[in-house]
Amino acid sequence: MTARAFLKVSRPPTLAATAVPMLVGGALAWRTLHLMVWWAWLDIVCIGFLMQIGANMLNEYHDYVNGLDTEHSLGIGGIIVSGEVAPLTVWRWAFGLYSGALALGLLLVFFRDPWLLLMGVFAIGAGFFYAGGPFPISATPFGEIFVFFIMGPLEITATELAAGGSITPMAWIASIPVGFLVAAILLGNNLRDRVKDGEHGRRTIPVVLGHQWGFYIICATVLAAFAAVLGFTLSHGLPWSTLIVFMALPLAWVTLRRLNRTNGLMRAVPLMGRLHIVMGLLLALGIMI
Numbered sequence: 001m002t003a004r005a006f007l008k009v010s011r012p013p014t015l016a017a018t019a020v021p022m023l024v025g026g027a028l029a030w031r032t033l034h035l036m037v038w039w040a041w042l043d044i045v046c047i048g049f050l051m052q053i054g055a056n057m058l059n060e061y062h063d064y065v066n067g068l069d070t071e072h073s074l075g076i077g078g079i080i081v082s083g084e085v086a087p088l089t090v091w092r093w094a095f096g097l098y099s100g101a102l103a104l105g106l107l108l109v110f111f112r113d114p115w116l117l118l119m120g121v122f123a124i125g126a127g128f129f130y131a132g133g134p135f136p137i138s139a140t141p142f143g144e145i146f147v148f149f150i151m152g153p154l155e156i157t158a159t160e161l162a163a164g165g166s167i168t169p170m171a172w173i174a175s176i177p178v179g180f181l182v183a184a185i186l187l188g189n190n191l192r193d194r195v196k197d198g199e200h201g202r203r204t205i206p207v208v209l210g211h212q213w214g215f216y217i218i219c220a221t222v223l224a225a226f227a228a229v230l231g232f233t234l235s236h237g238l239p240w241s242t243l244i245v246f247m248a249l250p251l252a253w254v255t256l257r258r259l260n261r262t263n264g265l266m267r268a269v270p271l272m273g274r275l276h277i278v279m280g281l282l283l284a285l286g287i288m289i
Contacts, residue, residue, distance in 0.1 A: 001093055005079045009060055009090065010053045013270040017151050017182045018052040020280030024174055025159025027284035031239075032168045041163035043108055047101045047120070048155060054097035055127040059138070061090045062131040066200065098124050108162045119158045126150050139202040143190070144183040144221075152179020173237040174283065177245070180225035181276040187218045188259060188268035215260055218272075222252050225279065242286030248279045 001009075022045045029036040064080040064087055079085045105120040130137050130146065137146050156175040157167045187205065190197065191214045194206040206214030229245050232238040255275045258264040264271065 001079075001085050001089060005084045006093075009057055009079050009085075011056045011269075013273040014056060014185070015049065015052055016273040016277040016280070017147075017185055018048040018155070020181070020276055020284075021151055021155035021175070021178055022048050022159050023280055023284040024178055024287065025156045025171065026163050027287040028156070028160045028168065028171050028174060029164030031287050032164070032170055035165055036163050037165075038163075040108060040111060041159070043104055044159050044162040047104050047108075048159075050097045050101040050104070051123060051127060054094045054101070055130065057090050057094035057097070058127060059131040061087055061094065062136065098127065112162055112165060116158060116161060119154060119161075123150060123154060123158075139197075139204070141203055141205050141208055143204060144186050147186050148179035148183045151182040152176065170237065170287075173232050174242075174287065176232075177225040177228040177283065178280060180221050180228065181272075181279055184218055184221045184225070185269060185272040185276055187214065187221060188265075188272040191215060191218065191259075192265040192268040218259065219256055222256065222275070226252070229283065239286065241289045242283055244286045245279050245282045248275065248282055251275055251278055 022041075025044075026036065026041045029041070060080060080087050080090060102120065102124065105116060109117045109120075126146070130143070137143055153172060153175040156178060157171045160171045161167050190204040191206045191211065194204070194211060194214065197204055198207045205217060209217070226246065226249065229238065229242055233240055233243055252275055255271050259268060259271055
């Protein structure tokens, strides 16, 4: 696989979904534990990116095998459809990336806690069953709930455990708005692909409820992220400084307005990914100060 093909199938806009939990988890270890081990944090960051890229490759592979991707598909990596890389090569690369993530994870298991092994194996299994298997989760209305927990609570608590040595209550609390924002990225992707997905029998939320209600749910999910920060701050679950996430409110408004336009759906993932990374950075900064 060439570097160009690897970059395309990595789908850089989606990597924000991994970057944010790692940043927030690291910020939590810095603030609440004061025992942050930088090499352990960098290790789990590498693990997160390897697994995200591996998941993207598996998604590309299964979408091609199931006939979802064509030359006219929107927003895909496209390296199999274009003939740049053979399907089996993509699958082997995904397997290799997951193997690398597992090897790096074993370092943390010996250094920190056996729970990290269980969390890692669960995350790897999630990557395979999300897009593959006889009943792929990505083809159901439960995909957003699935990524909410994997890329919200699971990744943030695992990062805090790896970097700081334990999991604090604040980690579970901070993972909720992050999970909502990750779910919003997937909703944007599924809203963009609603017609194609429906033609292939997939039952994502936008397919089941239609375009307009799919958009309303994205709006509600983004608002839920802001509401979660506000609610947990008022109840003293998060520090008052985390209210700086509301600086991203104008960006959220602009993003949703653009997404509601027909041509805005073409950039659904990068638009939602940008909002996710901005709010995530502000949340991490609010936790640390």
